[in-house]
Amino acid sequence: MLAERLPGLLPELSRQESLEVTAVHSVAGILPPGHPLVDMPPYCAPHHSATMASLVGGGNGLPRPGAVSLSHNGVLFLDEAAEFHSSVLDALRQPLESGHVVIARAAGILRMPARFLMVLAANPCPCGRHGRGEDICECRPSSIKRYRARLSGPLMDRVDLRVTVEPVARAELLQLHTGAEKxxxxxxxxxxxxxxxxxxxxxxxxxxxxxxxxxxxxxxxxxxxxxxxxxxxxxxxxxxxxxxxxxxxxxxxxxxxxxxxxxxxxxxxxxxxxxxxxxxxxxxxxxxxx
Structure with a gap:
């Protein structure tokens, strides 16, 4: 829910940014009918079973844009990040640094923009209950270590903000007016x-x-x-x-x-x-x- 709100916090796209995003979405064939120009930051949330090609681009024949390009000038949200294949996650390192991705195939080479706000969400362990008490978490230390190792050091070095989200208490869940900013x-x-x-x-x-x-x-x-x-x-x-x-x-x-x-x-x-x-x-x- 928090990740889905992020595009609403970003400013509307400038004319140049709109043209860049629209061009990528046009190549991918996903422009909404009757809306030829994308003017709001895009939001892309691929499933953790996503392949390398679907995330960074590629495919058979002429390469097609992946999620990193479809979220250009917007938000790329990877829920259950530790469930993604480690090689797929590490493929994000290059576009995070350069702001673009280059895909080479026999049918041609395609250079696509990929400057996005990346958001990762992951549980602390496979069962999701680590840190709430020894009697609650059912994971072995070796399982927790393997689970967290899927998020490599070089990838995490490119993550600017690391926030632990605490469980919501019953009183907070039932409270109607929290006074939070709109x-x-x-x-x-x-x-x-x-x-x-x-x-x-x-x-x-x-x-x-x-x-x-x-x-x-x-x-x-x-x-x-x-x-x-x-x-x-x-x-x-x-x-x-x-x-x-x-x-x-x-x-x-x-x-x-x-x-x-x-x-x-x-x-x-x-x-x-x-x-x-x-x-x-x-x-x-x-x-x-x-």
Missing amino acids: TATVAERVKAARERAAARYAETPWRTNSEVPGHELRTRWHVQPGALRKAEEDLDRGLLTARGLDRVLRVAWTLADLAARDRPSANDVNWALELRTGVRRGAVLEGIGT
Whole structure:
């Protein structure tokens, strides 16, 4: 349910983005009747039995777009991610870095756009009850290890936010009014943050924080003095990779944009580290809503 709400939080597609998405969907033959131009971010949620070709593209004869291209400029949701074949999941690493995928077949070579927001959801173990008590989980430690190993280290290194979703308590489930923000309210805040980022990168080829190469982000746009201290300590200790540092910086810039700050503070960087590692850094969520 949470993943399905994500397209509603993203801004409407620009004219260029609409044309790119429409072209991919036209090649795939899935344009809705009477709607020749796709103007909303697409959402794609393939089943965990999906093949390599259905996920990244391919097939017999002329290659066809896969889920990574059908979700271009939108959301790719992989539910039960640990049930996907490990080789299929690892095929996502290249498009996550480059923003496109190249499929070569005897009938031709096809280069397709594939810049998407990837969301993975998985249980903590095969039975789904690990962590709720020793008497509840029925899985052996070796089974849990094999299950989690399907999500490889290089793939997880490309995941910016890792959030543990706790079971819903009975009182919360039966409560009618939770006071949560509406989708439209959050969408306006996301739109404002996107506009701040676009203004910052106005003289560059990029528009969002996720598109900026790590080297450019580190050398051209600086965080507040001393803000990277804990991230640099993690890098020195081997707890954070160079790619991970770049991704922490992108998340920190996004937090600053959501809070309408000119540049990330130490709190923004520490909060980005918390979201990536799950280790408490003393960060406080401030200025960006709930």
